[in-house]
Amino acid sequence: MLNTSLFSVLVHEQAKRYGDKTAMSYRDYEKNVWVPVSWNRFSEVVRKVSASLLALGVDVQENLAVFSQNMPECLYVDFGAYGVRAVTIPFYATSSESQVVYMVNDAEIRYVFVGEQYQYDIAFRSMPHCPTLQKLIIFDSSVVKNPQDTVSVYFEEFLQAGAGHEENEELKRRAAELRMDDLANILYTSGTTGASKGVMLSHRMYHDAIIANDAVLTLGEKDVVLNFLPFTHVFERAWSYLCLSEGAQLAVNLRPADVLQSLQEVHPTCMCAVPRFWEKVYAGVQEKIRQSNPVQRKLLHEALQVGKAYNVHYKMRGLIPPVSLRLRYAFFEKTVIALLKRTLGFENANFFPTAGAAIPPVVEEFVHSAGINMVAGYGLTESTATVSCDRNGQPKTIGSVGRLIGGLQLKFGEDNEILLRGTSITKGYYRKDEATRAAIDEDGWFHTGDAGYLKNGELFLTDRIKDLFKTSNGKYIAPQMIESKLVVDRYIDQIVVIADQRKFVSALIVPEYNLLKDFAERHHIRFTDTADLCRNADINKMLLFRINTLQQEFAHYEQVKRITLLPEPFSMEKGELTNTLKVKRPVVNRNYAAEIEAMYVEDTPPEVDKLCTLPPSLEQKGDGMIVGQ
Structure with missing residues (x-):
């Protein structure tokens, strides 16, 4: 059930509802086991983060950076920061020194939370070039600090700064005074064509996007969601916030290279991914088919052909398959397709959102043929992720990016450019007035740079205009x-x-x-x-x-x-x-x-x-x- 509480209190409200139920889990690499974190524990650590940030003197709407790969600590800091009305700015874990220096200086950041040794080393080397940067807070206790480092602290030390002050009246006041138009995040775009820009995302944008996504996605508290994409990516970030709002369980995958292993250990019901992931799955399965003996190869080919007829030609179009096809598919679904999904770790699949680039049609067909409910979608950082997505119960077409979600207006400009307007669309780029005016016109329409068209209510992308x-x-x-x-x-x-x-x-x-x-x-x-x-x-x-x-x-x-x-x-x-x-x-x-x-x-x-x-x-x-x- 969706909880629409503001982010300053969301985790605490969910803890009241779910208590010791697992909110998220992560792999302990030393013991090689997945460690659960209850909602109560999640709430406890978030309160400590808020208290410690207040003890450091963090101001309302002050910018904080999180420079780390996916870790539970990333979420602790996010929601702890929201509790004191601060803004978090995630850096990609692979960011270079020059990128870090640029973002820290652009946002005038005093405190940077870092993950492992790589991020610490880069951030520490950046300090002399960043006048505002005062302290690094290190998540991984095994990080070896530079001998000349006299200001950095480990996360556990940081938490001690606010120990005993979790019920501070100032904390309660700040959490209660959070405004919908407060900034939640600044996400720096990766810049394929030019300098990186900080996209401003407000609490209102997330709030309205979460409600719109909840209306079209079958996500709930029984779902187990593997986090694969970096939390820095708006797709994974907004998706994870939606999952937490629904009471779903997150399984935080620390290292992207381990995703196939994590899939087979966690058996998630959902996971958002980019087409590149599914291209690799497709290539891997095709290679396995090639290496199979003739009987196995024939069975796999037949199972996928029947799956394509059943899922792509009938179910996706909203049509009822003939009885003979239903019977054949039921056989393969319980045998060959079930084995294929179990081998990949998708046997509990609910749905798998996919966006971020064009999905090759043959790959999209394969995923649906294998009985995996891929939800194709389209979105941008500037739109708080989702603009459109496939919907259950409505026809879906291979190659489309689904139907427009609620709260958004869409029209087509010059060269069929997709223009968007709505409460989940950014107000602009941080300290980049000229770039903001170039992207958002006087009538409030955001110019996406993507060309497309609508057909039978579905959105199709044709190309990137600048490309x-x-x-x-x-x-x-x-x-x-x-x-x-x-x-x-x-x-x-x-x-x-x-x-x-x-x-x-x-x-x-x-x-x-x-x-x-x-x-x-x-x-x-x-x-x-x-x-x-x-x-x-x-x-x-x-x-x-x-x-x-x-x-x-x-x-x-x-x-x-x-x-x-x-x-x-x-x-x-x-x-x-x-x-x-x-x-x-x-x-x-x-x-x-x-x-x-x-x-x-x-x-x-x-x-x-x-x-x-x-x-x-x-x-x-x-x-x-x-x-x-």
């Missing part, structure tokens, strides 16, 4: 559309389309190196190292063949004509990826300028039709060559 490329021939190319179609190929890990002001489309590709090496060995292709393998002509012909098969539905001018395989993946260290793993195109274009130019030495692209035939040396030879699988 639209115009070829030198005057044709417009939507790179994300092409990339989402091609990235499902088993040999492609990452892909960046090149086309702006060029005569034809090309692509930089980070291949799946292990699969590529395996292919080379099976086809007796010699290579000395990864770079040599990526340059190999036969390997490039093989991948172009697969790409051409996938892009037949594209117009001729949209089709990739040349590719370059990169010997190492894009990375945050080189500035090519944001903290949310989105590609920074300008940086990639700069870092690989020579490779890009080499693809355009000859102005005339090869004829696509000539790529349809593989050289004899690359014929199937047991590989199957199932494109996209």
Whole structure:
């Protein structure tokens, strides 16, 4: 049951309702067990945080930073801060020193809570460059402090500052005086195209977004929710606050790399994720199918085909499947599909919200075919996450991002840009008046930068307007559309389309190196190292063949004509990826300028039709060559 209490008292009100029921859990890596935290304990620690912040002299609407990976302490600090009307600013756990310095100085932060050794080291090195920064508060007691550090304290020491003052009259007054238009958070965007901006999120925005999401999602106190995305990401943050408001149990996954293990240990009913996660699941399952014996392979293929017919062709469209299909699906649902879901850790699945990028249609179809209720959606930091999402009981279309949630208005501007207005839309960017005026017009419409259209009540995204490329021939190319179609190929890990002001489309590709090496060995292709393998002509012909098969539905001018395989993946260290793993195109274009130019030495692209035939040396030879699988 939804609790709409303000965040200053939410945890305490839930503790009155649920008491010793588990509010959240986390893995103890030393004992390798999941440790439960009751609502009563949650409330107790939050009160201590509030009292300690007051003891430190934290002012109303003062900015505090949390620089950590997902930990229960992140939530303790959030809600403890709300109890004294302070503002929390989460930093991505992988943030660089320059990013930390920028955010601390921009928000004039005095206190930074840090997670583990990496975050402590970065924050401590930043202190001389941050005039306002006074103290670091360290969550992990195993962090080794710098010998010259005389100001940092561990979290347990911090809690002692307010010990015995949890019922302080000032605390009660501040919690009671929280205003809906108070800032709750400032979330700094990851900046794919320019400098990072702090999006201001108020308590009203969260309050109204939570009510709107509650109206369309089947979330409740019996749900167990695995936290996978960083709390810094508005998707996970707003989603977690919704879960806590519903009385659901959070399972806080500390290390993103452990998510598959956590899924099998926690058996969650819900987990929000980005399409990249499901692309990896899809690729993993396809690889398992390939490695299965013929009987198992046939059963898995048949189960997914029946699942597609039942779930995608009938249930998602609001149609009643015929009796024969219902019987076949019931058989596979209890056998093959049940085993598949149990292997992945999804056997208790309720629903899995997915947003943050375009979902490749073949991946979305696969997830639904496997009987997993993926809820596709669309949102932004500026909209407190959800703008639209799939709804149970209403038709859903593969490729759509669902239906508009309550409290929002939507219209289309120039170039079909999606414009939004409502109480869950930000008032602007922190101390960035010019950027605010550029994003929000005089009538209060927020310009998303995303183009789309409505069809039968469902929202479809077509492209990111700023990412639209115009070829030198005057044709417009939507790179994300092409990339989402091609990235499902088993040999492609990452892909960046090149086309702006060029005569034809090309692509930089980070291949799946292990699969590529395996292919080379099976086809007796010699290579000395990864770079040599990526340059190999036969390997490039093989991948172009697969790409051409996938892009037949594209117009001729949209089709990739040349590719370059990169010997190492894009990375945050080189500035090519944001903290949310989105590609920074300008940086990639700069870092690989020579490779890009080499693809355009000859102005005339090869004829696509000539790529349809593989050289004899690359014929199937047991590989199957199932494109996209």
